[in-house]
Amino acid sequence: xxxxxxxxxxxxxxxxxxxxxxxxxxxxxxxxxxxxxxxxxxxxxxxxxxxxxxxxxxxxxxxxxxxxxxxxxxxxxxxxxxxxxxxxxxxxxxxxxxxxxxxxxxxxxxxxxxxxxxxxxxxxxxxxxxxxxxxxxxxxxxxxxxxxxxxxxxxxxxxxxxxxxxxxxxxxxxxxxxxxxxxxxxxxxxxxxxxxxxxxxxxxxxxxxxxxxxxxxxxxxxxxx
Amino acid sequence: xxxxxxxxxxxxxxxxxxxxxxxxxxxxxxxxxxxxxxxxxxxxxxxxxxxxxxxxxxxxxxxxxxxxxxxxxxxxxxxxxxxxxxxxxxxxxxxxxxxxxxxxxxxxxxxxxxxxxxxxxxxxxxxxxxxxxxxxxxxxxxxxxxxxxxxxxxxxxxxxxxxxxxxxxxxxxxxxxxxxxxxxxxxxxxxxxxxxxxxxxxxxxxxxxxxxxxxxxxxxxxxxxxxxxxxxxxxxxxxxxxxxxxxxxxxxxxxxxxxxxxxxxxxxxxxxxxxxxxxxxxxxxxxxxxxxxxxxxxxxxxxxxxxxxxxxxxxxxxxxxxxxxxxxxxxxxxxxxxxxxxxxxxxxxxxxxxxxxxxxxxxx
Numbered sequence: 001x002x003x004x005x006x007x008x009x010x011x012x013x014x015x016x017x018x019x020x021x022x023x024x025x026x027x028x029x030x031x032x033x034x035x036x037x038x039x040x041x042x043x044x045x046x047x048x049x050x051x052x053x054x055x056x057x058x059x060x061x062x063x064x065x066x067x068x069x070x071x072x073x074x075x076x077x078x079x080x081x082x083x084x085x086x087x088x089x090x091x092x093x094x095x096x097x098x099x100x101x102x103x104x105x106x107x108x109x110x111x112x113x114x115x116x117x118x119x120x121x122x123x124x125x126x127x128x129x130x131x132x133x134x135x136x137x138x139x140x141x142x143x144x145x146x147x148x149x150x151x152x153x154x155x156x157x158x159x160x161x162x163x164x165x166x167x168x169x170x171x172x173x174x175x176x177x178x179x180x181x182x183x184x185x186x187x188x189x190x191x192x193x194x195x196x197x198x199x200x201x202x203x204x205x206x207x208x209x210x211x212x213x214x215x216x217x218x219x220x221x222x223x224x225x
Numbered sequence: 226x227x228x229x230x231x232x233x234x235x236x237x238x239x240x241x242x243x244x245x246x247x248x249x250x251x252x253x254x255x256x257x258x259x260x261x262x263x264x265x266x267x268x269x270x271x272x273x274x275x276x277x278x279x280x281x282x283x284x285x286x287x288x289x290x291x292x293x294x295x296x297x298x299x300x301x302x303x304x305x306x307x308x309x310x311x312x313x314x315x316x317x318x319x320x321x322x323x324x325x326x327x328x329x330x331x332x333x334x335x336x337x338x339x340x341x342x343x344x345x346x347x348x349x350x351x352x353x354x355x356x357x358x359x360x361x362x363x364x365x366x367x368x369x370x371x372x373x374x375x376x377x378x379x380x381x382x383x384x385x386x387x388x389x390x391x392x393x394x395x396x397x398x399x400x401x402x403x404x405x406x407x408x409x410x411x412x413x414x415x416x417x418x419x420x421x422x423x424x425x426x427x428x429x430x431x432x433x434x435x436x437x438x439x440x441x442x443x444x445x446x447x448x449x450x451x452x453x454x455x456x457x458x459x460x461x462x463x464x465x466x467x468x469x470x471x472x473x474x475x476x477x478x479x480x481x482x483x484x485x486x487x488x489x490x491x492x493x494x495x496x497x498x499x500x501x502x503x504x505x506x507x508x509x510x511x512x513x514x515x516x517x518x519x520x521x522x523x524x525x526x527x528x529x530x531x532x533x534x535x536x537x538x539x540x541x542x543x544x545x546x547x548x549x550x551x552x553x554x555x556x557x558x559x560x561x562x563x564x565x566x567x568x569x570x571x572x573x574x575x576x577x578x579x580x581x582x583x584x585x586x587x588x589x
Binding site for chain 2: 114116117119120121122123124125126127130134135138139
């Protein structure tokens with residue numbers, strides 16, 4: 001097994017999940033309470049990675065991060081390195097790619113909190129922010145945990161975006177799924193099989209845990225009432 | 226200046242009735258209970274939410290003493306956090322993840338620790354919740370939940386308590402028991418309260434003062450007993466549930482004593498405030514003010530002796546409602562015992578006695 005790649009994938013997934021937690025809280029909070037009439041546009045943008053082919057997402061990310069783009073130039077002037085084909089570039093891509101997997105469960109959980117509890121908190125003198133941390137977040141933890149688990153698992157398994165944005169540099173951007181692809185290309189079926197089994201078990205456990213926590217996130221199965 | 230809330234505002238929901246509150250005053254400097262009473266959909270809850278700051282009126286002004294809470298012309302709006310009002314939602318809205326104690330202490334985050342625990346334990350004892358501090362809301366009975374919600378609101382010493390249908394979430398025996406208890410508790414806490422209800426008995430047993438709301442407007446305001454026995458107009462009479470309302474005609478008036486005819490029947494009524502030229506009126510008689518008497522009519526002090534026939538006897542809990550035909554339909558409310566002793570059955574001849582001051586006259 002390619003422990004180097006597994007290690008890299010775990011590191012990437014952990015960091016992606018952390019960043020998405022911080023980005024997802026305010027985004028989901030806004031989506032849950034906002035009555036802005038163009039909110040559906042934001043929702044569509046957030047959900048885009050769910051339906052977009054990873055190659056398309058990867059292509060645009062390459063353009064956006066490339067040395068001739070403002071973002072690429074800014075990053076290069078800051079660090080002296082290029083963003084594509086580097087671990088930070090991969091991280092940016094992963095965050096965008098897994099965004100809906102965090103934001104959707106978060107939003108569903110926040111929107112599911114009884115508004116009367118929120119109003120009760122306001123009437124007891126607590127600000128909107130304090131109410132979020134004292135009432136909304138504690139009552140939404142299954143949804144928040146679900147979102148984080150799904151993002152983690154999704155990042156571990158991503159392939160197309162990684163290949164487009166990161167390439168295949170051992171120890172830098174070669175993740176588990178790419179190492180499986182490599183193994184098959186070189187007809188090393190036993191290595192590919194071992195790593196694949198690991199991912200299969202991991203994915204199954206993740207989904208089992210997720211559905212135990214919460215039924216109404218991915219409406220593949222009917223909700224348990 | 227006595228501290229009072231003065232509210233005058235309008236609020237309209239798309240497709241809903243226009244809520245138009247014209248100068249609603251609630252005294253905040255003495256412990257009294259004002260009941261906002263009206264049928265479902267009359268706008269009671271909207272008024273309450275506008276006062277709490279959870280709803281923003283479209284126009285008008287709300288102030289509390291010197292403090293401006295809302296002024297549409299100045300775009301001023303004080304959020305609920307700053308109004309220092311205690312609010313009790315219909316289903317109590319206890320925080321399900323917090324214990325009874327943490328629920329009660331929730332609004333005291335800025336109070337120093339020692340003061341906070343003193344106030345929480347004081348309130349816990351005051352409301353008879355000792356021993357339940359570590360329990361979660363779902364482990365409590367409906368009555369206990371209500372007391373926790375009340376404790377959570379009053380522990381902050383708000384200047385006014387708003388209660389939205391405080392008894393409607395309870396089963397009926399508990400509701401009966403808590404009706405009297407809630408009034409005692411509210412007066413004991415010494416915090417003025419505004420209670421919203423659509424239940425007559427709740428309004429009668431809880432309130433000192435009554436404001437009747439109909440179609441978004443406050444149509445009558447006054448002491449509870451007065452509003453119930455002397456409704457200002459036909460719609461208030463029907464909202465407060467006056468059982469007998471019949472059109473009549475004033476025959477003569479002298480020193481506030483009126484002779485009124487209802488169909489072929491002549492009635493004596495007291496109506497000091499009626500305009501002298503009023504001719505066509507409505508005659509209102511509350512069922513509990515009607516005394517029934519079986520057998521021959523004998524002289525007695527009530528001015529109105531109405532011979533009639535029993536049409537129906539309906540038993541409602543400890544009371545019995547007797548529908549009579551006295552030339553016009555008249556309802557009487559008796560205790561079940563009285564009904565049994567008189568052995569009333571449909572078809573029986575009876576005499577209904579009504580004192581003249583118990584006949585309330587509304588101009589038509």
